Amino acid sequence: MINKKLSFQIRKRRSVYPSEFTKKKLSDDIVKELLLNANHAPSHKLTQPWFFKVFSGKSKEKLATEISKLNPLKSNTNILKKFELSSHIICICLRESKKVPYWEEIASTAMAVQNIWISLVDSKNIGGYWSTPKNISKLKYFLKLDKNEECLGLFYLGVYDKINNRNIKRKNINDDIIWHN
Numbered sequence: 282m283i284n285k286k287l288s289f290q291i292r293k294r295r296s297v298y299p300s301e302f303t304k305k306k307l308s309d310d311i312v313k314e315l316l317l318n319a320n321h322a323p324s325h326k327l328t329q330p331w332f333f334k335v336f337s338g339k340s341k342e343k344l345a346t347e348i349s350k351l352n353p354l355k356s357n358t359n360i361l362k363k364f365e366l367s368s369h370i371i372c373i374c375l376r377e378s379k380k381v382p383y384w385e386e387i388a389s390t391a392m393a394v395q396n397i398w399i400s401l402v403d404s405k406n407i408g409g410y411w412s413t414p415k416n417i418s419k420l421k422y423f424l425k426l427d428k429n430e431e432c433l434g435l436f437y438l439g440v441y442d443k444i445n446n447r448n449i450k451r452k453n454i455n456d457d458i459i460w461h462n
C-alpha cells in the first residue's frame with residue numbers, strides 16, 4: 282500500500298524564493314542533515330556523482346560577486362539582496378565518473394536535490410529553490426572544480442515567516458500517461 286502521508290508530503294513540496302526569506306541563519310547541523318538526505322539518492326553503478334559546496338556568512342558575498350560577474354549586463358543589486366536574505370547557498374555539483382552516461386549522472390544529482398527539497402516540507406519554515414544562473418558553467422574556476430566536475434546550479438536555503446501563495450497549475454498527468462495492459 283502507498284503511504285498516503287508521504288504522497289501528501291511530496292505534493293506539498295514547493296519552491297520558496299529568497300524574497301520570502303528573513304535573513305535568519307540556519308545551523309550548519311540542519312544543512313548537514315539535508316545533505317545526508319541528498320546522499321541517499323539513487324545512482325546507476327552507485328557512482329554517487331553529487332557533491333556540494335556550501336556558502337554562508339561572509340563567503341556568500343564572495344559567491345554573490347562571482348555570480349554577478351557571470352552576467353555583467355544584469356544589475357547585481359538583486360543578486361546581492363537574494364544572497365543577503367538567504368541562510369546558505371548550496372552549489373550543486375557533479376563529478377563525472379564516466380562509468381555511466383552523463384545524463385544519468387545529472388539525473389542522480391537532480392534526485393539528490395529533490396531529497397533536499399522534500400526534506401523541507403513541514404520543516405517549520407525552512408524553504409529553498411534551485412536556481413540556474415546564466416553562464417553557471419563559468420563558476421567552475423571560482424569553485425576550483427576539476428575537469429570532470431561541473432556546477433549545475435545553486436540551491437538557495439533560508440527561513441521564511443510566511444510564503445506568498447503561488448497558483449501553480451499542474452498539468453493533468455492522466456493526459457500524459459499511456460497505459461498498456
Ligand SMILES: Cc1cc2nc3c(=O)[nH]c(=O)nc-3n(C[C@H](O)[C@H](O)[C@H](O)COP(=O)(O)O)c2cc1C
Nearest residue numbers: 294295296297391410411412413414415434447449
Ligand atoms: C533544474 C531546475 C532549475 C531551476 N532553475 C530555476 C531558475 O533559474 N530560476 C527560477 O526562478 N526557478 C528555477 N527553478 C525552479 C522552478 O521555477 C520551480 O520548480 C517551478 O516554478 C515549480 O515550482 P515548485 O518548485 O514550487 O513546484 C528550477 C527548477 C529546477 C528543477
